[in-house]
Each structure stands twice: as C-alpha cells, then as structure tokens.
Amino acid sequence: MTEVAEPVVHVVDDEQGIRELLTALLSSVGHTVRSYANADAFLTNFRGDAPGCLLLDVRMPGRSGLQLQEELAARKIDLPIIFMSGHADVPTVIQAMKQGAVHFVEKPFNHQHVIDEVNACLARHSEAWLTNKQRETFTALFDSLTERQRQVARLIVTGISSKEIGRDLNISNRTVDAHRSSILAKFGVHSAFELAHLFHENGVIATAPKRLDGKSPDGKS
Numbered sequence: 755m756t757e758v759a760e761p762v763v764h765v766v767d768d769e770q771g772i773r774e775l776l777t778a779l780l781s782s783v784g785h786t787v788r789s790y791a792n793a794d795a796f797l798t799n800f801r802g803d804a805p806g807c808l809l810l811d812v813r814m815p816g817r818s819g820l821q822l823q824e825e826l827a828a829r830k831i832d833l834p835i836i837f838m839s840g841h842a843d844v845p846t847v848i849q850a851m852k853q854g855a856v857h858f859v860e861k862p863f864n865h866q867h868v869i870d871e872v873n874a875c876l877a878r879h880s881e882a883w884l885t886n887k888q889r890e891t892f893t894a895l896f897d898s899l900t901e902r903q904r905q906v907a908r909l910i911v912t913g914i915s916s917k918e919i920g921r922d923l924n925i926s927n928r929t930v931d932a933h934r935s936s937i938l939a940k941f942g943v944h945s946a947f948e949l950a951h952l953f954h955e956n957g958v959i960a961t962a963p964k965r966l967d968g969k970s971p972d973g974k975s
Contacts, residue, residue, distance in 0.1 A: 805883035
C-alpha cells in the first residue's frame, strides 16, 4: 500500500566545516543529506515527508541542540537523534538520553562510527515510518468506505461466501460480489485472505456472521 520514501540524514551544526565534512562523508556511502546552520533553519525547512535521522550539535548559538530536541518532542516529530559534541559532559548525555537521543558521536569524528550509527538509525526509523504510513493509508481507505461496504468487508474477512454475506445482510449475491470487487480493488489486494491480514494488522475486527436463527455464533442477537 505504501512504499518507503528515500531516507534523509539531517545535519544541524553551526560550523560550516562540520556540515561539509558530514555531507561529503555520508553522501559518499549513498545517503541523501540536508544540512542546516542552526536549529531554527532546520525547523523552518524540515518537511517530515521521509524517514531519516538527525545529526545534531549539542552547543550552538541561539537554540541549543537540547532545546531543539525538546521542541521536536513538543511538536511530536519522531526523528532519531545522534548528538555531536567535542565537549559533551555527563549531565548533558544523561539529559539527552532521557529525552530520547539515540547516541553521541564525539568530535573529531571516527568516520566509520558515524556511518554505522547513521545506518542503524535509518534502518530503525525507515521500518517505523513505513508502518505508520501504512496505517495512515489504511485508515484513510477504510474511512472512505460506505457503511454498507464496511459491513461487507468485515464479513469478507471471516472467510464466508457471498451467499452467506448476502443472507446475513439481506442483500443479493450480485450486490455482495460488486462490493467485494470494489473493496479488494480499493485496498490493492486480490483475495479475502489478503484483506483479512490487512485488517488484522490494522486492528479492524471482523464481524461474525449470523446464524439462520438470527443470532451470531456466540449466541448473541
């Protein structure tokens, strides 16, 4: 339903030389890099349209790295942070970790260490980002269904036939088949099994079909 967008490494550091170094280093291993001279420039330009991670200097003029971390949390921006500092003391490390920083890298950099940390962050965030986007896409598709289509869909995923669904909802088999085709096409799946898997992943509960006596299999009307 959703493809992973190309991950982006964001670098925020007031030193131009550091930004250029990290951009060159990470670009050399295939990463897309965007750099910013300060925290406000990052906040102004960050779009959040792709997974990624943030290489963030602890101490900068204006808004510090820790203050930017707090602002991201306040805005509910879930972006893994790797702090950079040449003089990070223990209290700074503890505070950043409590607020969700992934790791610290010290200046001057061990290039391979930086690459390894970035790769690990991108892998984790890409997976989480894809899961969230798939859920958002599913919710939008499910909300776009008519009430009747939702009723049919919840019965389809139980594995019962169109005849049984029609009997349960008091509609014709042809109408059920039309709804079935439309629902499968909308969700981009080809079978009731695939639809059931999708519904289960997104927490949508199937509707138990009623028995001929008008009650569901658990005995409730």
